Amino acid sequence: MALQVLWFVLWGLLWAVYFMLDGFDFGAGMLRLFLSKDESDRRVTLGSIGPVWDGNEVWLITAGGATFAAFPLTYASMFSFLYLPMLLILFSLILRGVSVELRNKDEGARWRANWDRLLAVTSFTAPLVLGLGFGNIFQGLRFDASGYHATFWQLFNGYGLLTAVLFVALFLQHGALWLAWKTEGKLEQRAGRLAGWLWFAVAIVAVGFLVATPFATHLLDNFVSHPGWFLVPTLAVAALAAVKLLHLRGMVLPAFLASCALILLVVGTGLIGLFPALIPSQMDPASSLTITNSSSSQYTLRLMAIVALIFVPIVVVYQFFVYRFFRSKTTRKEVESTGY
Amino acid sequence: MSVAVLSRIQFATVALFHFLFVPLTLGLTVLVAYMETRWARTGDETFLKMARYWSRLLLVNFAVGVVTGITLEFQFGMNWAEYSKFVGDIFGAPLAIEATVAFFLESTFIGVWMFSWKRVSRGVHAAVMWVVAAASTLSALWILLANSWMQSPRGYAMEGGRAVLTSFGAFLASAYSWAKIFHVLSSAYTLAAFFIMGISAIQLIRMKASAAVAKKAAAGATAKKPAKAAKSAAAKSATAAVSRAPAASSQEMFLRSFRLAATFGIVTSICIIFAGDLSGVQVAHWQPSKLAAMEGQWDTAKGADFYLLELPRLTREGNLFETLKIPGFLSVLAYHDPNAVVKGLNDFSPQDRPPVFVTFSAFRLMVGLGFLFVLLALIAVYLSWRRLLPQNRWFLWIMSVALFLPYVASELGWVVAEIGRQPWIVYGLLRTVDAASRNLSPGDVLGSLIAFIVVYASLAVVDVFLLRKYANRIED
Numbered sequence: 001m002a003l004q005v006l007w008f009v010l011w012g013l014l015w016a017v018y019f020m021l022d023g024f025d026f027g028a029g030m031l032r033l034f035l036s037k038d039e040s041d042r043r044v045t046l047g048s049i050g051p052v053w054d055g056n057e058v059w060l061i062t063a064g065g066a067t068f069a070a071f072p073l074t075y076a077s078m079f080s081f082l083y084l085p086m087l088l089i090l091f092s093l094i095l096r097g098v099s100v101e102l103r104n105k106d107e108g109a110r111w112r113a114n115w116d117r118l119l120a121v122t123s124f125t126a127p128l129v130l131g132l133g134f135g136n137i138f139q140g141l142r143f144d145a146s147g148y149h150a151t152f153w154q155l156f157n158g159y160g161l162l163t164a165v166l167f168v169a170l171f172l173q174h175g176a177l178w179l180a181w182k183t184e185g186k187l188e189q190r191a192g193r194l195a196g197w198l199w200f201a202v203a204i205v206a207v208g209f210l211v212a213t214p215f216a217t218h219l220l221d222n223f224v225s226h227p228g229w230f231l232v233p234t235l236a237v238a239a240l241a242a243v244k245l246l247h248l249r250g251m252v253l254p255a256f257l258a259s260c261a262l263i264l265l266v267v268g269t270g271l272i273g274l275f276p277a278l279i280p281s282q283m284d285p286a287s288s289l290t291i292t293n294s295s296s297s298q299y300t301l302r303l304m305a306i307v308a309l310i311f312v313p314i315v316v317v318y319q320f321f322v323y324r325f326f327r328s329k330t331t332r333k334e335v336e337s338t339g340y
Numbered sequence: 341m342s343v344a345v346l347s348r349i350q351f352a353t354v355a356l357f358h359f360l361f362v363p364l365t366l367g368l369t370v371l372v373a374y375m376e377t378r379w380a381r382t383g384d385e386t387f388l389k390m391a392r393y394w395s396r397l398l399l400v401n402f403a404v405g406v407v408t409g410i411t412l413e414f415q416f417g418m419n420w421a422e423y424s425k426f427v428g429d430i431f432g433a434p435l436a437i438e439a440t441v442a443f444f445l446e447s448t449f450i451g452v453w454m455f456s457w458k459r460v461s462r463g464v465h466a467a468v469m470w471v472v473a474a475a476s477t478l479s480a481l482w483i484l485l486a487n488s489w490m491q492s493p494r495g496y497a498m499e500g501g502r503a504v505l506t507s508f509g510a511f512l513a514s515a516y517s518w519a520k521i522f523h524v525l526s527s528a529y530t531l532a533a534f535f536i537m538g539i540s541a542i543q544l545i546r547m548k549a550s551a552a553v554a555k556k557a558a559a560g561a562t563a564k565k566p567a568k569a570a571k572s573a574a575a576k577s578a579t580a581a582v583s584r585a586p587a588a589s590s591q592e593m594f595l596r597s598f599r600l601a602a603t604f605g606i607v608t609s610i611c612i613i614f615a616g617d618l619s620g621v622q623v624a625h626w627q628p629s630k631l632a633a634m635e636g637q638w639d640t641a642k643g644a645d646f647y648l649l650e651l652p653r654l655t656r657e658g659n660l661f662e663t664l665k666i667p668g669f670l671s672v673l674a675y676h677d678p679n680a681v682v683k684g685l686n687d688f689s690p691q692d693r694p695p696v697f698v699t700f701s702a703f704r705l706m707v708g709l710g711f712l713f714v715l716l717a718l719i720a721v722y723l724s725w726r727r728l729l730p731q732n733r734w735f736l737w738i739m740s741v742a743l744f745l746p747y748v749a750s751e752l753g754w755v756v757a758e759i760g761r762q763p764w765i766v767y768g769l770l771r772t773v774d775a776a777s778r779n780l781s782p783g784d785v786l787g788s789l790i791a792f793i794v795v796y797a798s799l800a801v802v803d804v805f806l807l808r809k810y811a812n813r814i815e816d
Contacts, residue, residue, distance in 0.1 A: 051455040054406065055448035058439060064413050065436035072428020079417025079424075080777035087788050090414050091795060094407040098799065101403035105806050148779040296429040297504040304433055311440045315448075322448055326455065338455060 003301040004291040007070040008275060010308055014066055016267040018059035019130075019167075020260045025053045027175015029096065029123025030168075033116055035179060035190050042116060043335040046103060048182035051326050053100055055319055057093065067278075069304050073294035074278040081141055081148040085129050085155065092126035127167045132156070135163025138217045138270055140282030149283065159216035162209055169205045170263055173198040173243070177256040184329045192252065199244050206240060206266075218280070219273025229272050236265035344776040346785035347419040350792060352758070354411045356751050357796050361405030363750055366480060366525065367532020368398040369473035371604065376466035389593050389815070390600075394536065395469075396810040402450060404803050408796070419785065423765055423775035429504040430496055430511070431486055438482035446475035480528070481521055488517035490766050491757070492626035503769060516626055519618040526611035527753065530713055531746035533605030537720055538743020539811050540594040540601070541736040544729065547591050590814045595729060602720035609713040616710060617673070623760075624674035627767055628683045629692060630760035633699040635670055636662075637684045644670035644682035652696045657685070694762040702755040709749040716742055 032045035068075040079086050099119035103112055132155055139159055142150035176195035180188055210233070214220040223229050239262040246255040274280065278294060281287040295301065372395045379387035413435060416424050424431075453468045460468070495510030496503045505511065624631045631637075636652045636659050637644060646669035647662040668678040675682075685693050720739065723729050729736065765772040 047455075051451040052448075054451050055444065057410075058444045058447045061410060061413060061443060062436065062439040064417075065432065065439040067432075068413075068417065068424065068428055069432030069436040072432055073425055075417050075428060075432065076421035076424035076777075079414060080419070080421035080779055083418055083777075083780060083784055083788070086414055086418050087791065090411055091791065093410055094795065094799075097407035098403055098802070102400070102802060102806065105400065106809070296432070297499070299508075300429050300433055300505050303505070303508055304436060307437050307440060315440065315444045319444075319448055322452055325452070325459075337458065 001292070003298060003305060004276075004295050006305055007066075007295065007301055008271075008278070008291045010305075010312075011063070011066055011070065011278070012268065012271040014059060014063035015271075016264045018056070018063055019171075019267055020263045021056035021059055022053070023127070023171040023174045023263055024178035024256075025049045025056055025175070026123045026127045027171040027173065028179055029100075029119050029175070030172060031175050031179065031191070031194065033120050035187060035194065037186070039112075040332045040336075041187050042112075043104070044183055044187060044330050044332055045179060046100065046119075047335040047338075048179060048330040050100065052323065054097070055322065057097070060093075066304070066308070070296055070301060071278055071289070071291070071294045072296060074289045077143070077148075077289055077294075078137075078279055081143060081150075082133055082136075082155075084152045085133050088129045089126055089133075092122040092129070096122040096126060124168065127171050128164045131164035131167030132160050134167070134270065135160035137279055138163065138213070138219055138274065140217075140280035140288070142282050144281060144284040144287045159212055162205070162212055166205045166209050166266075169198065169202045170259075170266065173202050174256070174259045174263065177243075177247070177252065177259050181252045181256050182330050184331060188329075192247070195255070196247060199240075199247070202243075203240060206236075213273075217273065219270065222273050222275060232265055232272055233269045236262060236269055239265055341782055341786075342773075342776075343419075343780050343782055343785055344773045346782055346789060347776050347780075348772065350419060350785060350789045351415055353789065353796070354408065354415060354792055355758075356754060357800075358405065358408040358412060359750060359754060360747060361401050361408065362480070363524075363528030363531040363746070364401045364535055365398065365405050366473075366476050366528040367530075368394060368401070368535070369469060369476050370529065371532060371536065371600070372398055373466060373469035373473045375600075376462070376469055380462035380466045386589070386593055386596060389589075390597050392815065393593065393810075394597070396813075397535075397539075397807055399450075399454070400803060400806045400810065404799055406447065408799070411792075419777055419780070420765075420775050421777035421779075423770065426502055426770050426775070427490070427766060429502060430489060433505065433508075434482045434486040434489075434511075438479055438486075442475050442479035442482060446472055446479060449475065477525065480524060484521045484524055485512070485514075485517050487757075488514060488520050491520075491761055492516040492622070493766055493769055503766070515618075516622040519615065519622045523612065523615035523619045523753075526608045526615050527710075527746065527750055529608040530605055530612060530717075531750060533601040533608060533717070534713070534739075534743055534746045536601035537598050537605065537739045538741075540598040541739040541743075542811070543594045543814070544591065544598075545733065545736050545740065547594075548730065548733065591730075593814075595724070595727075598720070598729060599724035602717060602724045605713070606717040606721045609710070609717045612710050613714065616707065620673055621676060624682070627761065629685070629688050630694060630699070630756075631674055632683060632685045632688070633694045633696045633760055634703040634756060635674075635682075636696065636700045637670065637682055638686050640681065640684040640687050642671070642681045643668040643679050644674075646670040646673065650700075652700050654697050691763065694760050699756055699760040702752040702759070706749050706752040706756060709745055709752075712742075713746065713749075 028045060028049050032042060036042040036045055064075070067078070095118055099115045099122065103115035103119070106112070136155050136157070136159075139157075142148065142154065173195055176191050176198055179191035180195055183191060223233075239258050242258040243255050243262060246258055276291045277288045278291065279289040281289075296304075372391050375387050375391040375394065378384065379391060416431075449468050449471045453465065453472060456465060456468065489511065492514060493503065494514060495505060495507035497506045498504075620631070623634070635646070636650050638658055646666045648664035648666065650662040651660045652658070653660050670682055671680040672678050674680065685696065716739065719735060723732055723735055761767055763771050763773070765775045
C-alpha cells in the first residue's frame, strides 16, 4: 500500500511538473504571433523556448510511461476510453514539435507563416484537450465493469470545458510572464502588459472553477475529511495573488516562479481530491480505477520506485542547470547568429 | 475489418514510419560527435565543416523522429488496451525507464547542443553531442529490451490472467535481447554510414559534372575568340579560380566524409553478419514457428538442409520450389550444430503459424542486402583510402542509389520480427486478436488510421524537401 501511495504522489508530480514546464511553451506558442511586430520578434519569441521545449515535453512521456509501469490498468483505460482526445493531443504535440524545429529551416515567408500559425493552433489545442480530459477525470468517466459508455461529445460538458479554459488561461499567463522575462525592449513591455491583463482572466476562471468543483465533482470530500489539505488550495490562491503583486512591482522572474507554483498547486489540489482514485467512475464507484485495483505488482512498483528516486532528481538537477545556462534574455542579435 | 486488424495496420504504419528516422539519428549522432571531437583536437576546419553539414541533416531527421516516437507510447494504451493490461507490469517498466534515464538526457542536451555553438568551448560542444549519442543508444536499448520480452517472455509469472514480473535480472540478462540490440545498433550505424556515403557520392558526381561543364564552356570561349584582349582572359581565370577554390575544399570534405563513413561502415556491416547469426540462434530457441517461417521449413528434420533458392507458396502450404541444396546447413544456422532438429511448420497447427510467404521473403531480402552492404563497404574502403573515388564514377553512382537500401533492410527486419511473431503479440502467451482495445469500433480506428496517413505523409514531404535542401547547401 505504501508503494502505491508513493507512486500516486510520483504520478501526480510528473503531471504537475509537465504542466509547469510545457505550460509556458504552450503559452508562448499561443501568444507569440500577437506579441510580435516583425520577423525579428517572431525569431526571438521562438528562440526563447527553442533550447528547452523538447526537454519539457519528456515530462509528459515520462508521466505516460510511469502510468503504464505503475498503474497499467489506468494507463490502458485512460488511453483507450479517451481515444479521440488522446489522438488530438498526439497530433497537436507532433505538429507543434515540428513547427518549432522546422520553422526556421527555410527562409520563405509563407513557409514561416504557416509553421507559425500551426504552432499557435496546436499550442492551444494541446492544453485545451488536456484540460478537457482532466476536467472529465475529476468528475469521473462514464464506465463500469462492462466497459466505457460515453461519446466524444459528452466530454464537452460545462465542468470539462471550464477546466479546459482554466488550463488555457493558466498557460497563457504563464507564457506571457515567460516572454516578459526572456525578451527585452518593446516585446518585453507588450508581454508584461498582456500578462497583467491575463491575470484577471485567470482569477475569474479560477474562482469559477473553485465554486463549481464541489457541485460537479467529489474532489471536496478528501479536503473535508482531512482539512489539513486545504493548505494546498489556500497556497494556490496565495500564489495567484503573488503573481499579481510581484508583477505590479516589476519583479518579472519572481512573478513567473509564482506562476510555476500556482500551476503545481492547482494540479496538486485536483489530485489530492482524486486520491485514492486515478480515474473515478461516474456510473459505478466500485469500478473506479484506484491505486490498489489498477496498480502493478509490489515487485515492479519497488523496482520503478528505485529507478525514479535515483533518476528523477538527476533529471531535475541537470535541467535546472540547463535553465541557468540559458537564463540570459533571448536577443535579436543572438537569434540572428544561430541558424536554428 | 476488425478493430484488431485495423489496429495492426495502424501500428505497422506508425512504427515503420518512426523507424525511418531512428537509425539515422543513432548513427549520425555518433559520427557528428566524432567529427566535432576531431575538430576540437586538431583544429582542422574540414572536420568542423563536416560536423556542421551532417548535423543540419541530423537535426531535420531528429525532429521528425522525436515527434513520431510519442505516437508509439500512446498506441499501446489507445489501441492495445487488453495487451497493456496483460503486460503492463513488465512492459511498462522499460518504457518508463527509457523516458527517465535516456529520453530526458537526449532531448535536453540536443537543445543545449543546438544553442551553445558560441557559448562553450569546442571540446565541451563535442562532449554534448556525445551525451546525445549515448542517450539515443541507451534509449534504443530499453525499447529493444521491451520488444524482446514480447518475443521471448521470461522472468515472469501468470497472476490473475496477467503476466507479472518476477525477476528483473532475468528480464535484463536475456541473450535474445542483447543479440537484438547488437543487430539493431550495427544496422543503424550501417544505415548512417551508407547515408553519408550516398549523399557524398551524389555531391561528388554533381561537382564533377559542374566542373566539366565549366571547363567545356571555358574551352569553347577561348577557341572562338583567340585574339581577345588578355585582360578579359585574366579576369575570367581569376573568377574561375575564386569559384574553384571553395569547390575544391567542399570536394575534400565529401571525400573525407565518404572515407570516414566507409571505414565505419565496413566494421558495422560485418558486425551485422555476426549479430544476424546470433539473432537467428535466439529465434530458433525462443520462437521455433518464426524460424520455420523465415526459412520456409515445413517438415521437422534432423540435420535440416538449406536451399539457396527457395520460395514458399503464397497462400497454400509447401514451397513452390527449392534448389541449390546445402545439406544440414539450416541446422548449423539455427543451432550451430549440423545434427540439430529443426521443427517444421507442419508441426504447428495452422492457427499457430505466422504468414509464411511474407516472413520468408522479407527475411531473404534482408539477409541478401546485409551481405551486399559488406561487399559495397569493402569496395568503398578500398577506393576511398586509395584516393580512387573521383575517377571511379560508376561506384559513386552505385552508392548514391545504395543510400536507400539500408532503409529497406531495416524495415524488412521489423517485418520479419513482428509478422514472424504472429499470431502472438506476446509469443506463446497472448494472441494479437485478443489484445486490442474493447471499447473501440472499426470506424474509430479507420478514422485515426487515415489521419495518421495524412499527417505522416505531410511530414514525409516536408522532411524530404528539407533533407534535399540541406544536402545541396554547401557552406564555405
